[in-house]
Amino acid sequence: MVMKFNGKPFKAGDFQKALHKATAKLVGDHLRERVSSVRDPETGGFATVIVDGEGLDDMSLRIEGTPAVLDQVRQDLGVETDVEDRELEQASAEVPPKVFLSFGWEDRDLAGRIADALQRHGISTWWSEWEIKAGESLRRKIDQGIGGCTHFIALLTPTSINRPWVQEEMDAGFVQKVGRGATFIGLRHGLEASRLPPLLAGSLSPEIDQDLTQIQQLINDIHGVSRKPELGPAPSLNSLPKTRYTAAAMAIAEHFVNQSRNGEFGDVTSDEERIAERTSLSREDVIDALHELRRWLKIGYGSVLVRETFYAEFDRYWKPWIPADDALRLAADLVNDADFPSAPEQIAQRYGWEPRRLNPAMAYLEERDTVKLSKALATNPYIGFEIRRTDATRRFVRSRA
Known part of the structure; x- marks a missing residue:
């Protein structure tokens, strides 16, 4: 049975796709x-x-x-x-990590040296010998210390692991871990990992010796210092511009920009294998970089087609023009010159530009919904056959002036 709509045959999948696209356009128009x-x-x-x-x-x-x-x-x-x-940086005061150190009384000496080492390395440490003064409520002070900590450390030894007071503090520490995202660290001393409580069995529980030879790694972990070596440069990618995009994405972008003839949709078509060959990237790096660039690409059925908006974004790095500046000039002329032409070929002639330069400028404006760009089949080498100003064009020029 052939399904028809308005007298024309259609597939259910095509109808659903068109419906989703139309709905997305309505939502997009509403957001704008x-x-x-x-x-x-x-x-x-x-x-x-x-x-x-x-x-x-x-x-x-x-x-x-x-x-x-x-x-x-x-x-x-x-x-x-x-x-x-642009990166909008918001200044914020540096707040040091706050550690609550739980320990058994028998391990008081070791706990004190741990607390002192943490405190001297920029970690505000709650240790009962420093925090609880004569006449103060033990329960209230401990609750305050646990409630304000970013890291809860339980010094677990063969004796402390069975102390009810330490277990109560650990219970409170787990509440902070679940409720506030505090980090719970079981710090072992003379205790096998197999003897850890079930709640700690799945977590890394570092070991500390009497001489604190491993204390620096604990300090680094609390401060968030990565154990990973510094990332080295990617092979043959050092000469690429430093941007907010990864080096792999920029390598692919350079390839697409240099391959494009007119900056039109689909005038660069490729696939993952050919991109890997041209850029010397691994297949996995290509896949991840294409995902990073996906909003400017049409990817499907093994092929990669480049959209015209891609060149509006990336031409500035490898071409002697900046599409954003060209777009502002074009928009200003549309607003200010009553006799300014609407046909792209006449605009290109007036500016002395090739289609490869004019198309990214028009795509830049269309992407921002600041002009009315009329399109049809066979407008090559331009992405449209007519560009006209709207009220949004005037607002765009005013905002960028």
Whole structure:
């Protein structure tokens, strides 16, 4: 039986795909409508909205604008923002790790030397000999110490492991681990790992000797110092620009940028094997890098097709032009010049640009929904046959001026 819609045959899978795409577009338009009206109260600049993904399952929202605009979006709409090529650093005071040290009275001397070593290496340590003064409530002070710790350390020895007081403190430490994410460390001294309580059996429980020869590793672990060696440079990738993308992603991006003739969708088509050969990357690195770059690619059935927005993002690293700057010039001319042409070939002639340069600028503006770019079949070598200004074009120019 052949299913038909409006008199034309169609497959159920195609109908579902089209429905999902249409729904995603409605959601994207709704998000743009909500966010694009946010303005910088001082400069009057608007937020620029980019909706990535073709379906609801991979849709994401990126917002560009001044710090004031981004803060306003977060406050008003609860939307996460992304600032292109800028890192917004938020100064915060360094807070040292806080350790609560639980021990049995028989191990008081060893516990004291452990507490002293931790304290001298930037770890605020709660040890009963320092914290509890004459007349103070033992229970209240211990509860305060455990409640405020980032790391709970239980010094486990053949004697302390059976002490009810240590077990009670360990129970409280586990509550902090589950409820607040505190780190629970069972520090063994003269105790075999096989004698650990069941709750510690699946955790790394380091061992400490009488001379504290392993204390530095414990200090490093508490401070979050990685045990991994420093990452060395990738072979033959040292000359690539240093960006927010991995070296493997940049190697693939350089290959695509240099292979493209016009900066159109699909004018570079490849697969994982050929990409690995051209970039000298391993197959696994290629797979991970393509996943990193996926919002600018169409990947399926073993093939990789490059979207036009890819060049809007990556041309700046290897071409003598910057698509973002070209896009701003194009948008400003569309807004300010009443006689400015709408046909890409006339625009290219006026600027003295090849299609390879004009297409990324138009793609940059279209991705931000700041122009009306009309498309049709056989517009090669351009990605559209007409580009016109909208109100969003004026807002874009004003925000980037």
